[in-house]
Amino acid sequence: MDYSFHKRILVTGGAGFLGSHLCDRLLKEGHEVICVDNFFTGTKENILPLMESNRFEWIRHDITEPLMLEVDEIYNLACPASPPHYQHDPIHTMKTSFLGAYNMLGLAKRTGAKVFQASTSECYGDPQVHPQPESYWGNVNPIGIRSCYDEGKRCAETLFFDYHRQHGLEIKVARIFNTYGPNMHPKDGRVVSNFVIQALKGEDITVYGDGRQTRSFCYVDDLIEGFVRLMNSDKQITGPVNLGNPGEFTMIELAELIIEMTGSSSKLVNKPLPQDDPKQRRPDIATAKRDLGWEPSVPLKEGLVKTIAYFDGLVKKGLA
């Protein structure tokens, strides 16, 4: 891979959890980075350290509106990712997924930029094939409370592939599985942030349903390495490519590990399982291994050490 040529790179959703890590990585590689964000779930704190670089710019903008910029590459990450956040204004989530993708593809078409889409394992819905390979078409409810996100992301994938076929755009589609790490929003309601903050505060750990549903958790640094490898891969590699850690855990196992690691006295309490909550999820990463030479290297326990330290800092400052 040749990282020596410095580019101007747009990151939508750059003030969010994954976006802020990606901007940091791209700046470290010497690129110029433009972060576009409407700050719905992202924060200025996430990008504050990046503002020291004169190669970093940020713009408050909603990607449902067109954007005129000159760029070499686009990473389209803008979209709320946690169920409570994407369900807060489901129509806007759908607009962000579709119109956002449409606007970024339009920008890529005009500028000739390569364009990356942050798609999701939610494309597989509540999967009946396990683990999930990219060839699986999924089991998605089109009219449920998760559909604004799941179907929005599926529709965005369709649009990416139509721009690729119809206009020859160079596209890179990643299907991201549950990822965690520093810069996650403390109130975004995702399981890792919830459990860690509850454990640190000695509050009850809220396990939804019987806690036997599974997820596979990828540490953010591993994921960002996958993003960059996919963007820099050969032209014919379009994806979709699963990016995630195949280690699979039940929510009870996750809760118990976090209690042990934080030395917390918190107890598990069961809460109702949200509608359409997938029962199992684990990526088949054979494609990423073959095409990108990528696989995650950070085990859950190691990633949790850094994540717990991050949230501990927020709790001590009264910010979580």
Ligand code: NAD
């Ligand atoms: P996040 O909520 O922390 O970040 C999303 C960012 O997009 C935020 O900064 C938010 O303010 C911004 N945003 C939302 N709507 C926007 C709009 N209309 N215009 C401009 N900015 C907007 O979430 P994240 O975890 O960093 O996720 C980033 C991307 O990765 C999302 O597209 C998400 O669907 C995808 N993804 C993430 C995961 C994960 O586990 N973190 C899993 C699958 C897919």
Ligand code: UDP
């Ligand atoms: N979950 C939980 N307690 C929480 C938050 C989430 O048990 O406080 C469960 C949730 O029901 C789901 C899993 O954890 O089964 C992962 O949820 P998350 O919102 O992190 O991601 P997603 O469902 O989108 O994979």
